[in-house]
Amino acid sequence: MTTPPYNTVTWFQVGSDKPEQIKKFYGELFGWSFRPYGSDDEGYDVIHYPGSEAPSGGIAHTPDSAANHATFFVMVEDVAATVAAAEALGGKVLNPPETAPDGLVSADLLDASGNHFGVFSPAPSA
Numbered sequence: 653m654t655t656p657p658y659n660t661v662t663w664f665q666v667g668s669d670k671p672e673q674i675k676k677f678y679g680e681l682f683g684w685s686f687r688p689y690g691s692d693d694e695g696y697d698v699i700h701y702p703g704s705e706a707p708s709g710g711i712a713h714t715p716d717s718a719a720n721h722a723t724f725f726v727m728v729e730d731v732a733a734t735v736a737a738a739e740a741l742g743g744k745v746l747n748p749p750e751t752a753p754d755g756l757v758s759a760d761l762l763d764a765s766g767n768h769f770g771v772f773s774p775a776p777s778a
Contacts, residue, residue, distance in 0.1 A: 664725065666711055683702045735748065738761050747759055
């Protein structure tokens with residue numbers, strides 16, 4: 653499996669308060685398959701395209717329809733630098749850079765038109 657280039661959309665997330673319904677919809681429409689990520693109570697499923705080795709996105713289980721969303725994520729080399737550049741270009745920070753226990757760093761932003769997107773740097777290779 654090859655690593656995608658930086659500054660490309662490499663992950664997406666669909667949030668739904670009806671995750672089983674949305675999995676059925678996308679599964680039948682595009683042939684996607686799903687498996688739970690982590691424990692069953694984490695409320696997240698990863699998405700595999702037909703024939704793919706690695707997941708390409710996720711389904712977040714939201715508490716109600718007000719939190720439903722579809723968001724894309726761009727893989728970058730430096731999340732903090734990207735956040736600063738986005739702000740300089742008129743973007744807004746929704747969630748500042750945060751480091752997950754495995755080392756993945758991510759942030760949520762709004763572009764200059766108010767569209768939500770995310771950036772991340774992958775966890776270091778083991």
